[in-house]
Amino acid sequence: MARLVLCVLLVVPLLGGCDGAWNQRQLRKRIHQLREIQYFKSFYSRLGVPKGAPYVPAVEGYITQPLDHFNRRNNATYKQRYWINEEFWQRPGGPVFLYIGGEAAESEFSVLSGEHVELAQKHRSLLVSLEHRYYGASINQDGLTLEGIRFLSSQQALADLASFHMFISQKYNLTRNNTWICFGGSYPGSLSAWFRLKFPHLVYAAVASSAPVRAELNFIDYNKVVADSLSDPVIGGSEKCLDKVKDSFRVVESLLKVGNITQLEKDFFSCASLHPPDDYTEFVSNLADIFMGAVQYNNEMPSSDVRKICQQMISAGSAYEGLISVNAIYMESMGLKCVENSHEKTLSDLRKTELDPVGVGERQWYYQTCTEFGYYQTCEHASCPFSPRITLQSQLELCTKVFQITTESVFQAVQFTNEFYGADHPKSSRIIFVNGDVDPWHALSVLKNQSHSEIAIFINGTAHCANMAPSHATDPPSLQKAREEIAMKIGEWLKSAREEPFLGSALS
Known part of the structure; x- marks a missing residue:
């Protein structure tokens, strides 16, 4: 069904489709793989730098954490995975850069590659990362059951970070002179901002990339941003492209209404017959996911970005033929023989409680949308270029069917999240909010400076978490400028921390 595309992979996060649509799940897995390759290449290209320094491998470890930080009568614990890279650290007083994990498994590349690693090399920092509870290997065997999953929340995750801060400080005999700066993108970007907001005595500053800090039910x-991006000539879109996309979904909708289902099943390689009404919604959501993913992850998928998709839509004989072509090329790029459009299959997948220590945690992330964030991407507004079948109700029903969570409970949870964190006006200090105008998630982030030290950087022409990737000579000028601004501000804050060593974690 509809999607929830956040950022969560390896070093760069991944917010993805909320409704569990099959195409969205496949895309998230593929992006995860591509980013792993990217960070792998980046890491090995820099080996030997600085010259003469021996390579120090990243260390993997586990810390025992309370399952419930807020009820000390509950003695249950779990093992949380972390990574440490001492390669650049100038002992004993160098800063600590904390990379925050999100809705997928982490790997050693979380401390070996990426923007934060390049900054750590410059500032001689200790690099540490913490995998998010309930994702990857940081989960107990019964963690995905209805009873076990109730301890998954952003509040518990922040408490994990505070406990990890104490663990690292004790392990390396750190003092208040060791300045901590945290980094995260997408949902972990929100956690980065919230860690600074809620624990200012522990972390001196934060970088929050593509961070949807405002929870939103609908x-x-x-x-709206997807439509704007499909019509944006800067990234290869056009009004003609957007019109073609709208027309193609109108044709699909007309075929669904008249009952010409066999043609749709054949033209779009459905794995099984479509049954109304839920499979129809799943079907149009999977088609919409291709365009939504192309926008959110623009230029990350070799054959699926805004420019290429628009070229395919415009060059086709009709809008409907363009949609068939886009779907076929997407399937080829993903290695798919057919598309799974069964709503029952989606429900079955989200109900699975077997653990998977790698990849994206679909069940866990959907649970968090039901209990904290919403984020349901709908098509019930005139600006949406896709099918009006992608409704809020169609997605909220998953909360009830999978987790027995009512719509009213989801509504209240979203309200509480915004009250607890301050939504897009968090009233903190020393936080950099970085967003790209192509990224649909920027609509829920901080886009204007909130104070002299709560800074917003808006990058033209870039998508989700673009600044978090390793720097490259081909980066557009807008991204290069943003990286310079981030680096300059980090340098300023580290300097101010050194000048006031015993105020290093205090509020400014």
Whole structure:
């Protein structure tokens, strides 16, 4: 069904489709793989730098954490995975850069590659990362059951970070002179900002990339940005492209209404017959996911970005033929023989409680949308170029069917999240909010400076978490400028921390 595309992979996060649509799940897995390759290449290209320094491998470890930080009568614990890279650290007083994990498994590349690693090399920092509870290997065997999953929340995750801060400080005999700066992108970007907000005595500053800090039940602005991006000539879009996309979905909708289902099943390689009404919604959501993913992850998928998709739509004989072509090329790039459009299969997948220590945690992330964030990307507004079948109700029903969580409970949870964190006006200090105008998630982030030290950087022409990737000579000028601004501000804050060593974690 509809999607929830956040950022969560390896070093760069991944917010993805909320409704569990099959195409979205496949895309998230593929992006995860591609980013792993990217960070792998980047890491090995820099080996030997600085010259003459021996390579110090990253260390993997586990810390025992309370399952419930807020009820000390509950003695249950779990093992949380972390990574440490001492390669650049100038002992004993060098800063500590904390990379925060999110809705997928982490790997050693979380401390070996990426923007934060390049900054750590410059500032001689100790690099540490913490995998998010309930994702990857940081989960107990019964963690995905209805009873076990109730301890998954952003509040518990922040408490994990505070406990990890104490663990690292004790392990390396750190003092208040060791300045901590945290980094995260997408949902972990929100956690980065919230860690600074809620624990200012522990972390001196934060970088929050593509961070949707405002929870939103009905996230209609997501597809507004998708439509804007499909018509943006800077990234290869056009009004003609957007019109073709709209027309193609109107044709699909007309075929669904008249019952010409066999043609749709054949033209779009459905794995099985479509049954109304839920499979129809799953079907149009999977088609929409291709365009939504192309926008959110623009230039990350070799054959699926805005420019290429628009070229395919415009060059086709009709809008409908363009949609068939886009779907076929997407399937080829993903290695798919057919597309799974069964709503029952989606429900079955989200109900699975077997653990998977790698990849994206689909069940866990959907649970968090039901209990904290919403983020449901709908198509019930005139600006949406896709099918009006992608409704808020169609996605909220998953909360009830999978987790027995009522719609009213989801609504209240979203309200509480915004009250607890301050939404897009968090009233903190020393936080950099970085967003790209192509990224649909920027609509829920901080886009204007909130104070002299709560800074917003807006990058033209870039998508989700673009600044978090390793720097490259081919980066567009807008991204290069943003990286310079981030680096300059980090340098300024580290300097101010050194000048006031015993105020290093205090509020400014």
